[in-house]
Amino acid sequence: xxxxxxxxxxxxxxxxxxxxxxxxxxxxxxxxxxxxxxxxxxxxxxxxxxxxxxxxxxxxxxxxxxxxxxxxxxxxxxxxxxxxxxxxxxxxxxxxxxxxxxxxxxxxxxxxxxxxxxxxxxxxxxxxxxxxxxxxxxxxxxxxxxxxxxxxxxxxxxxxxxxxxxxxxxxxxxxxxxxxxxxxxxxxxxxxxxxxxxxxxxxxxxxxxxxxxxxxxxxxxxxxxxxxxxxxxxxxxxxxxxxxxxxxxxxxxxxxxxxxxxxxxxxxxxxxxxxxxxxxxxxxxxxxxxxxxxxxxxxxxxxxxxxxxxxxxxxxxxxxxxxxxxxxxxxxxxxxxxxxxxxxxxxxxxxxxxxxxxxxxxxxxxxxxxxxxxxxxxxxxxxxxxxxxxxxxxxxxxxxxxxxxxxxxxxxxxxxxxxxxxxxxxxxxxxxxxxxxxxxxxxxxxxxxxxxxxxxxxxxxxxxxxxxxxxxxxxxxxxxxxxxxxxxxxxxxxxxxxxxxxxxxxxxxxxxxxxxxxxxxxxxxxxxxxxxxxxxxxxxxxxxxxxxxxxxxxxxxxxxxxxxxxxxxxxxxxxxxxxxxxxxxxxxxxxxxxxxxxxxxxxxxxxxxxxxxxxxxxxxxxxxxxxxxxxxxxxxxxxxxxxxxxxxxxxxxxxxxxxxxxxxxxxxxxxxxxxxxxxx
Numbered sequence: 306x307x308x309x310x311x312x313x314x315x316x317x318x319x320x321x322x323x324x325x326x327x328x329x330x331x332x333x334x335x336x337x338x339x340x341x342x343x344x345x346x347x348x349x350x351x352x353x354x355x356x357x358x359x360x361x362x363x364x365x366x367x368x369x370x371x372x373x374x375x376x377x378x379x380x381x382x383x384x385x386x387x388x389x390x391x392x393x394x395x396x397x398x399x400x401x402x403x404x405x406x407x408x409x410x411x412x413x414x415x416x417x418x419x420x421x422x423x424x425x426x427x428x429x430x431x432x433x434x435x436x437x438x439x440x441x442x443x444x445x446x447x448x449x450x451x452x453x454x455x456x457x458x459x460x461x462x463x464x465x466x467x468x469x470x471x472x473x474x475x476x477x478x479x480x481x482x483x484x485x486x487x488x489x490x491x492x493x494x495x496x497x498x499x500x501x502x503x504x505x506x507x508x509x510x511x512x513x514x515x516x517x518x519x520x521x522x523x524x525x526x527x528x529x530x531x532x533x534x535x536x537x538x539x540x541x542x543x544x545x546x547x548x549x550x551x552x553x554x555x556x557x558x559x560x561x562x563x564x565x566x567x568x569x570x571x572x573x574x575x576x577x578x579x580x581x582x583x584x585x586x587x588x589x590x591x592x593x594x595x596x597x598x599x600x601x602x603x604x605x606x607x608x609x610x611x612x613x614x615x616x617x618x619x620x621x622x623x624x625x626x627x628x629x630x631x632x633x634x635x636x637x638x639x640x641x642x643x644x645x646x647x648x649x650x651x652x653x654x655x656x657x658x659x660x661x662x663x664x665x666x667x668x669x670x671x672x673x674x675x676x677x678x679x680x681x682x683x684x685x686x687x688x689x690x691x692x693x694x695x696x697x698x699x700x701x702x703x704x705x706x707x708x709x710x711x712x713x714x715x716x717x718x719x720x721x722x723x724x725x726x727x728x729x730x731x732x733x734x735x736x737x738x739x740x741x742x743x744x745x746x747x748x749x750x751x752x753x754x755x756x757x758x759x760x761x762x763x764x765x766x767x768x769x770x771x772x773x774x775x776x777x778x779x780x781x782x783x784x785x786x787x788x789x790x791x792x793x794x795x796x797x798x799x800x801x802x803x804x805x806x807x808x809x810x811x812x813x814x815x816x817x818x819x820x821x822x823x824x825x826x827x828x829x830x831x832x833x834x835x836x837x838x839x840x841x842x843x844x845x846x847x848x849x850x851x852x853x854x855x856x857x858x859x860x861x862x863x864x865x866x867x868x869x870x871x872x873x874x875x876x877x878x879x880x881x882x883x884x885x886x887x888x889x890x891x892x893x894x895x896x897x898x899x900x901x902x903x904x905x906x907x908x909x910x911x912x913x914x915x916x917x918x919x920x921x922x923x924x925x926x927x928x929x930x931x932x933x934x935x936x937x938x939x940x941x942x943x944x945x946x947x948x949x950x951x952x953x954x955x956x957x958x959x960x961x962x963x964x965x966x967x968x969x970x971x972x973x974x975x976x977x978x979x980x981x982x983x984x985x
Contacts, residue, residue, distance in 0.1 A: 311616035312609060312640055316359070316623060318599055319556050321469055321522055323359040323623065324402055326616055327637050330559065330603040330625040331408035331472060331526070332658070333365030334667035334676060335378035340368075341390045342380055347397050348678035353630050354403035356683075357637030360623060361398060364407035366474050369459040370452060373412040373479070374421035376437065377661050382409055382459040391466020399467075406470040406522065409459045411452055413479030414441040414488070415566070427452075429483050429505075430490040435567045436857075449495065449505060452479065457512035460523070470522025470556070471513070476574070477565035480506055481527060484545055487536050487566070503548055510554045524557035524601075525549065529588045531564040532573065539588065543595055550596050559601040559625075560589045572861040576605045577655035579739035579862060583611050590620045603627050607651040609640060631657050631669045634683060646752070650745040654826075656972060659856020671702070671746045673976035680944030681980055685713035692716050693778035693985065698767045698922060701729020703963025703974035704783030705750035710982035711779075712757035719760045719775055721767035727751045729785050730916075730964070731971065736807040737830035738837070739862070746971060769925040779958045779985055780930070782923040783978070786916025786964035792822075796883030799890055800910045803831040813838040814909035818892050820880040821846045821913045824853035825970075828913030829863045835911070836870040843873040843905065845880060845894060878903070883910050915968035923961045931955025936981075946984035 316323045329350075336346040342363065353361050367380040381387065391407070398405040414428040418439050427448055428441035444452075456473070463471045475481040482488040483505040489496050495504055513523055529546070530539040537545070549555055562585040563574035576584055585604045593600055603625020606612050612624045630636055633649040640648075649672055656670035666676060674681040695711045697704045700722035708720045726732070728747040735744035754761060765771070772780055788802035800820075805811035817840045821828035829852060835842050844851070844867070851874060852860035867874070878894040881902075885891070892905045927934045932949040940947060947958065960981055963974030 310640070311613050312624075312637070316599075319522055320520060321404055323404055325357070325359040325637060326623055327358050327612070328360040328601065328603075328623045328625050329353050329358055329362060329630045330601070330627045331362040331365045331474070332627055332667070333377045333379050333661060335661055336666060336676060337378055337380050340375065340379070340381035341387065342394055343390065345676070345679060347394050349676050350394065350405075351397040351401070352634040352675075352678050352683060354398045354401035356630070356633075356635035357641060358403055358630060358634070359637075360404045360406065362406045362408055362472055363394070364409065366410045366412065366478065367407055367459070369409050369411055370455045371422045372424040372427055373410070374416050374424075376412060376416040378666070380407075382407070382462050383455065385462060388462050388466045391463060391468055395467035404469040405467075406472055407463050407468055408472040408474050408526065409456070409463070410474035411455070411479040413482050414439060415477055428479065428488055429495060430488060432488050432490070436565070436571070453505070453509045453512050456509040457516035460513040460521075461516040464517045464521050470524065471517070472559060473509075473513075473523070473525045475506070475525050475527040476561055476563075480509065485531065485537050487531075487533070487564075499544065499548075503545070506549075507552065510549075510552065514554050522556045524555055524559060526559035526561065528563060529560045529592050530562050532562060533564040533570055536564055539591070543592065546592060546596055550598050555598065557599040557601055557622075558592075558596075559603075560592055561585070561602075561604065562588050568857045569861040569865070572858050574604070575655070575658055575858045576653075577859050577862070578653040578742050580605060580653070582607065583615065586615055586620055590618070593620055599623070601625060605653060607653055609636070609645060609648070628653070628657060631667070631675050632672050634675065647756075649749055652742045652745045654740075654743055655856065655859045659859050662856035662858065663854065668972060670743075670972050671975050673972065673979045682983060685710050685983060688714045688716070688985075694776060695719070695779045695781065695985070696721070696772050696775050696777040697781045697783060698772065699729065699783035699785055699963075699965065700724075700727035700751070700761065700763075701783060701785050701963060701974065702731055702747055702750065702971050703785075703965070703978050704729070704781070705747060705754055706975045706978035707781045707783060707962060707982050708759045708761075709750055709753045709757065710979060711985055712754065712759050714982070714985060716779075716985065717760075719777075720754065720762065721765045721771065722761065722763045723766040725764050727754075727761070727763075733804050733807050734827065734830070737834045739833060740826060740830050743971070767922065769922060772922070772926060773929070773956075777957045780926055780960070781978075781982070782920075782926070782959070782961040782965050783963050783974075784919040784922055784961075784965045786918050786968055788912070789914050789917045789968070790912050791917070792914060793880065794882045799883045799885070800912045803827055803911060803913045806831055806911055807834060813840045814907075815840060816908045817842045817911055818880075818905050818907045818909070819844050819911045819913070822879070823913045823915055824848050824851075825855055826859070829855065829860075831911065831913065832872070833863060833866050836866065836872065842870075843875060843907075845875045845878050847877060847879040847897070849876065851876070880910070880912070916964050918961075918965050918967060920961070920965060923959070923965065926959050929956050930959035932958050934959045934961065936960060941980060944980060944983075947981065
């Protein structure tokens with residue numbers, strides 16, 4: 306262990322010795338089953354402990370009361386049935402030397418009334434939260450007393466579950482809603498003056514201490530500046546911080562910046578791609594100057610250099626690298642071994658958190674093992690069988706991952722790529738300034754491929770004869786797809802694709818109609834690119850809203866850019882045909898709701914409609930394959946080896962992955978490769 310690396314120095318948190326300065330902060334991956342952290346949830350957290358993290362917090366707003374229903378699939382800590390699961394979690398984490406804590410909360414108004422127990426949401430005052438839209442019941446004194454008791458009981462369950470501590474969520478939930486004038490309009494002893502607005506939280510802290518005693522870690526995660534009109538300013542928050550610290554009931558503060566009640570505000574609390582690294586460290590540094598208490602922080606601290614800076618500068622005592630640990634849960638172990646160049650980088654895409662905001666579970670965009678530890682390994686084991694000859698065609702994310710995993714297995718891998726460099730569609734996507742960092746995905750993969758000695762052959766458009774000449778045992782076709790304009794009745798050849806624009810093949814025109822039937826980053830980042838180039842853009846989509854597939858932490862940045870540039874948004878219309886109009890184009894749009902059509906005369910039409918597979922090579926190779934190119938889907942899902950034999954005279958197994966199968970995304974491409982190749 307380095308004697309000077311600040312990341313690897315131990316930290317004494319009260320009676321608890323943390324073995325280094327890296328932590329995973331509380332977040333909700335939506336892996337809970339029946340509101341319990343069962344095997345999937347536990348294995349996800351345990352992998353980070355295996356990888357050397359000192360402290361992992363989980364629970365991501367674990368709910369403490371029946372009138373705090375889950376909004377994002379959270380854990381429920383409102384009764385003692387949770388204790389055995391906490392004990393299991395604690396045992397898993399402690400066996401690897403990691404400390405374990407849970408974040409607890411009452412969601413207050415930040416949830417839904419029409420789920421679980423169908424109880425009204427509650428808040429200090431009946432002020433609707435814009436994001437969840439529920440109008441809360443104003444808490445009566447009986448509600449206040451009841452909820453204070455539930456905070457203490459929840460903390461007790463954490464202690465009885467063998468955890469090392471508890472963190473109270475206090476930004477946008479019930480605890481802090483008593484502090485902020487945006488929600489607390491009361492005139493009784495819980496509103497008005499500063500001491501009155503602090504009363505609920507101080508009483509709740511006292512109840513927690515009453516139930517867990519002094520030898521249990523208790524902290525708060527709170528905003529140091531709500532940064533919203535009418536909300537708590539930095540000065541307001543600093544007064545609150547001083548009051549909380551003065552009680553002696555807290556062992557740490559975990560500082561965030563911002564306000565989460567609207568999507569636009571939330572996007573600043575959880576900064577994604579296109580934003581600066583660690584944008585909130587100056588706020589934490591300012592608080593550090595004012596109070597004496599251990600400080601934690603996490604907000605786009607995605608790399609070890611930034612983490613070291615935060616520690617060396619004395620800004621934080623523990624550095625949260627939560628999304629970086631989703632990308633690579635073995636980050637700390639790699640630092641300890643001097644293998645920083647092998648850390649899979651967090652590219653800040655927000656795929657993890659944004660999936661939560663569209664009702665799915667959190668996944669890393671380029672580590673498909675995260676959250677799937679039961680069937681997908683993070684570390685690839687060498688095969689115990691003789692090495693095989695594997696030919697991979699295509700060096701996009703799917704092909705690179707296939708080549709990497711097969712090489713890790715000990716096979717001899719030949720990688721063909723038609724272009725002069727690796728990356729596939731990622732190379733194109735990264736040319737949009739907001740998405741520039743995603744090039745880190747394929748850069749990392751190619752670095753691994755080179756390290757493992759893969760025979761990579763660029764500028765080679767491989768045909769069946771080229772593949773067969775290598776006498777392969779396995780062929781993996783990862784040839785990707787090409788932009789699809791086949792939906793047009795007429796004029797598909799007149800349209801430009803997002804690829805054409807981003808790769809510089811087609812220059813942006815003055816007046817552009819952009820048709821998007823994807824609702825995701827592929828289209829919206831290209832629209833932003835066009836606007837930056839000076840184009841006037843009308844964005845047309847058949848969707849009921851814009852950015853339908855982009856989660857709440859990412860789409861506000863696009864909308865802000867669109868409004869700043871005066872974009873025209875047209876919903877509910879589908880592009881049906883394009884025809885020449887002199888030196889311009891005529892686009893016909895159709896509304897399926899009122900069956901009406903309208904036309905636009907513009908300089909350019911750009912389309913984002915996904916891709917169609919490039920499958921010629923796959924078709925040419927099927928006849929000589931042992932499996933006819935077929936995948937055993939049940940084995941694939943279960944994480945078992947592919948063993949289908951449909952043609953006993955076949956010379957090789959044949960598979961295709963990624964967009965060579967169907968138009969999906971980066972995660973799907975890499976997941977295809979990992980689960981297929983891990984057992985080859």
